[in-house]
Amino acid sequence: GQSLEQPSEVTAVEGAIVQINCTYQTSGFYGLSWYQQHDGGAPTFLSYNALDGLEETGRFSSFLSRSDSYGYLLLQELQMKDSASYFCAVRDRENTGFQKLVFGTGTRLLVSP
Amino acid sequence: GAVVSQHPSRVICKSGTSVKIECRSLDFQATTMFWYRQFPKQSLMLMATSNEGSKATYEQGVEKDKFLINHASLTLSTLTVTSAHPEDSSFYICSATPLGWDHNEQFFGPGTRLTVL
Numbered sequence: 001g002q003s004l005e006q007p008s009e010v011t012a013v014e015g016a017i018v019q020i021n022c023t024y025q026t027s028g029f030y031g032l033s034w035y036q037q038h039d040g041g042a043p044t045f046l047s048y049n050a051l052d053g054l055e056e057t058g059r060f061s062s063f064l065s066r067s068d069s070y071g072y073l074l075l076q077e078l079q080m081k082d083s084a085s086y087f088c089a090v091r092d093r094e095n096t097g098f099q100k101l102v103f104g105t106g107t108r109l110l111v112s113p
Numbered sequence: 114g115a116v117v118s119q120h121p122s123r124v125i126c127k128s129g130t131s132v133k134i135e136c137r138s139l140d141f142q143a144t145t146m147f148w149y150r151q152f153p154k155q156s157l158m159l160m161a162t163s164n165e166g167s168k169a170t171y172e173q174g175v176e177k178d179k180f181l182i183n184h185a186s187l188t189l190s191t192l193t194v195t196s197a198h199p200e201d202s203s204f205y206i207c208s209a210t211p212l213g214w215d216h217n218e219q220f221f222g223p224g225t226r227l228t229v230l
Contacts, residue, residue, distance in 0.1 A: 045220075103158075
């Protein structure tokens with residue numbers, strides 16, 4: 001089976017930097033993605049890592065270490081609107097060729113003034 | 114681009130009735146769509162993979178006779194919750210990826226909140 005573990009909740013203040021970790025155990029691995037979801041809303045794509053290293057997209061960066069089965073999402077210059085749930089997800093290619101996402105347990109980020 | 118819609122956004126039904134949820138890709142075609150279920154403050158759990166022109170692939174533990182999936186065209190997949198019960202109350206979300214996309218990103222619909230009384 002597959003499992004992706006994340007801290008359940010992280011709190012921070014505006015302007016700070018926060019790191020959300022994700023450790024995974026999967027039978028296959030085709031990259032680690034990160035999604036943001038506000039309460040009652042749709043998940044939206046943030047970033048993707050296929051190879052080891054850091055990917056930067058504006059205030060958000062994502063890191064992957066395949067040898068450690070570990071990744072993290074780094075959020076800088078936190079804003080109140082960043083309060084949301086964040087999910088890591090792995091792509092899992094089935095034998096039929098379809099690709100599906102398996103999501104992590106999710107981390108609720110609370111940003112305070 | 115790459116917009117996915119769902120209808121209805123909310124539905125309340127009586128126990129024992131069936132509910133149909135539509136997922137549409139508005140500006141792209143998708144041979145594959147995915148259906149997820151999310152309980153409050155929990156993660157997204159994949160229920161099934163909807164395949165255009167063929168049978169859906171269900172995840173382990175998901176009853177295919179209870180959650181009927183039809184992917185009749187390249188822009189529409191439907192999920193029918195048959196004989197709904199209160200434990201089926203949840204947030205149902207679909208996702209899709211455009212044909213030829215490199216699949217690094219999936220596009221999610223806004224979700225359908227189902228409440229079964």
